[in-house]
Amino acid sequence: MKQNRKMLSANFATDGDSKIPxxxxxxxxxxxxxxxxxxxxxxxxxxxxxxxxxxxxxxxxxxxxxxxxxxxxELQLRAELIADGYNIRKVDFSKIHGVAGEDLEKLADAMEISDGARVLDLMCGYGAVSAHILERTEKERLKIELSMCDLHKVQLDRIPDAVRAMAADVTVGDARNLPYDDGVFDAVVIKMGLHEVPHIDQPLVFQNVFRVLKPGGRFVIWEVMPNTGEQQDAFTEQMQKKNELAGYESIVVDRYFTRGEQMPWLFEEAGFVDVKQVFEANFHQSTLGRLDSELGGDRHKLDELNAFVRRCTPASIRSEVDYLDEGDSISMKVPNRIFRATKPE
Ligand SMILES: C[S@@+](CC[C@H](N)C(=O)[O-])C[C@H]1O[C@@H](n2cnc3c(N)ncnc32)[C@H](O)[C@@H]1O
Structure with a gap:
C-alpha cells in the first residue's frame, strides 16, 4: 500500500502550560x-x-x-484527544521482553556496522540497543556516529548519561515523519517498536527509513511476530487488556503486532531488497511478570487479567503457544524475530 498520508508533529519537545503535544x-x-x-x-x-x-x-x-x-x-477534521501511554510507562524491557545479551549481539551483527558508519537507533526508548552498539563498537575500536530517536521525551530522559554523552544526537521524533535528511544513515534499527505504530501507519515507517538510509544501507527490525491470525488476536487482546489495566490509553488504541508473513511485504513495498529473517526466538509472555512492573502490584488487576486471558485464548491455539495456567500466572510463547533488508545501491 503506497500511502501519501503524512504525520506532522508539533510541540513534542517543548513544555509549556498552554501547549498540547x-x-x-x-x-x-x-x-x-x-x-x-x-x-x-x-x-x-x-x-x-x-x-x-x-x-x-x-x-x-x-x-x-x-x-x-x-x-x-471537502476537508474534514478528525481528532483524537487521548492520554499518552509512554509518558508513564517506565519498565525494564530486558525483563519483560526476556532479552538476552546474545540476542542483542544478533541484532548488532545484522546491522553490519563498519568504521565511520552513521547509525540510527529508532524508537530507542531508554537506549538499551544503543548502549549495546556503543559497547561493541568501542571494543572493536570502530568510530561511529549514533543517532537516537523516540517520540516520547519521557523515554529519552531515561537514557543513561554515559550513553547520551556518546550519542551524536538524541532527538524527539516520529518514526512516521523522521526528522533526518535523505540518505544519511548506513544502518537503522528498530527493536520492539514497530508494534507501537497503528497498522495503517506501519508502511510510513518503512518509507521513512528507506528515505533516510544511504543506498546499500541496512534496516534491521526486531519484533514480536505471531505466526497466525488466531495467535495474533489472542496476543493482541491480552496486551490490550494489560495496557488498559495499567492505565496506558494510547498504547491500547495504537498497537498492532504484525504477523511474520506480513513483514517481508512491508519491506518490499517500501523498496527494500534482500529481505531476510535472520533470527527467531520465543518471547515468553507471563501475566505475573507484569504485576509489579505494569499493574502497580495490584493483585485484583492481575486476577482480572488472568480471567480475561482464560476467556480470550482459544483452545485451538493453546498447545502451539505452550499455554500454561498456574493460577496466578498464565504464560505463553510468541515468536520474536529479527528481519533485515537493504536499500538497493
Ligand atoms: C517497547 S519500547 C522499545 C524501546 C527500545 N527500542 C528497547 O527495545 O529497549 C517502544 C518505544 O517506541 C516509542 N514510540 C512509540 N511510538 C513511536 C513513534 N511513532 N515514533 C517514534 N517512537 C515511538 C516509545 O516511546 C517507546 O520508547
Whole structure:
C-alpha cells in the first residue's frame, strides 16, 4: 500500500502550560492545502472548542481563498484527544521482553556496522540497543556516529548519561515523519517498536527509513511476530487488556503486532531488497511478570487479567503457544524475530 498520508508533529519537545503535544495526520489533499497556505503566506487556524455548556464546536479560520480551497477539497477534521501511554510507562524491557545479551549481539551483527558508519537507533526508548552498539563498537575500536530517536521525551530522559554523552544526537521524533535528511544513515534499527505504530501507519515507517538510509544501507527490525491470525488476536487482546489495566490509553488504541508473513511485504513495498529473517526466538509472555512492573502490584488487576486471558485464548491455539495456567500466572510463547533488508545501491 503506497500511502501519501503524512504525520506532522508539533510541540513534542517543548513544555509549556498552554501547549498540547499534537500529532496531525494529513491526507494527500490536506498536504496540498497546507502547501498552498505556505506558498501564499496565509495563516490557518483550526479551532476545536468545548463551550462552557459542554457543546463541542469546530471552526477553520483563514483568508477567503484558503477557506474556499478547504471547502472545494471537502476537508474534514478528525481528532483524537487521548492520554499518552509512554509518558508513564517506565519498565525494564530486558525483563519483560526476556532479552538476552546474545540476542542483542544478533541484532548488532545484522546491522553490519563498519568504521565511520552513521547509525540510527529508532524508537530507542531508554537506549538499551544503543548502549549495546556503543559497547561493541568501542571494543572493536570502530568510530561511529549514533543517532537516537523516540517520540516520547519521557523515554529519552531515561537514557543513561554515559550513553547520551556518546550519542551524536538524541532527538524527539516520529518514526512516521523522521526528522533526518535523505540518505544519511548506513544502518537503522528498530527493536520492539514497530508494534507501537497503528497498522495503517506501519508502511510510513518503512518509507521513512528507506528515505533516510544511504543506498546499500541496512534496516534491521526486531519484533514480536505471531505466526497466525488466531495467535495474533489472542496476543493482541491480552496486551490490550494489560495496557488498559495499567492505565496506558494510547498504547491500547495504537498497537498492532504484525504477523511474520506480513513483514517481508512491508519491506518490499517500501523498496527494500534482500529481505531476510535472520533470527527467531520465543518471547515468553507471563501475566505475573507484569504485576509489579505494569499493574502497580495490584493483585485484583492481575486476577482480572488472568480471567480475561482464560476467556480470550482459544483452545485451538493453546498447545502451539505452550499455554500454561498456574493460577496466578498464565504464560505463553510468541515468536520474536529479527528481519533485515537493504536499500538497493
Ligand atoms: C517497547 S519500547 C522499545 C524501546 C527500545 N527500542 C528497547 O527495545 O529497549 C517502544 C518505544 O517506541 C516509542 N514510540 C512509540 N511510538 C513511536 C513513534 N511513532 N515514533 C517514534 N517512537 C515511538 C516509545 O516511546 C517507546 O520508547
Amino acid at each position: 499534537t500529532l496531525l495526520s494529513v491526507s494527500d489533499r490536506s498536504q496540498e492545502f497546507l502547501r498552498r497556505a505556505k506558498e501564499t503566506g496565509s495563516k490557518v487556524r483550526i479551532v476545536l472548542e468545548l463551550d462552557g455548556d459542554g457543546a463541542l464546536s469546530s471552526s477553520l479560520e483563514a483568508d477567503p481563498d484558503m477557506l474556499g480551497l478547504a471547502a472545494a477539497f
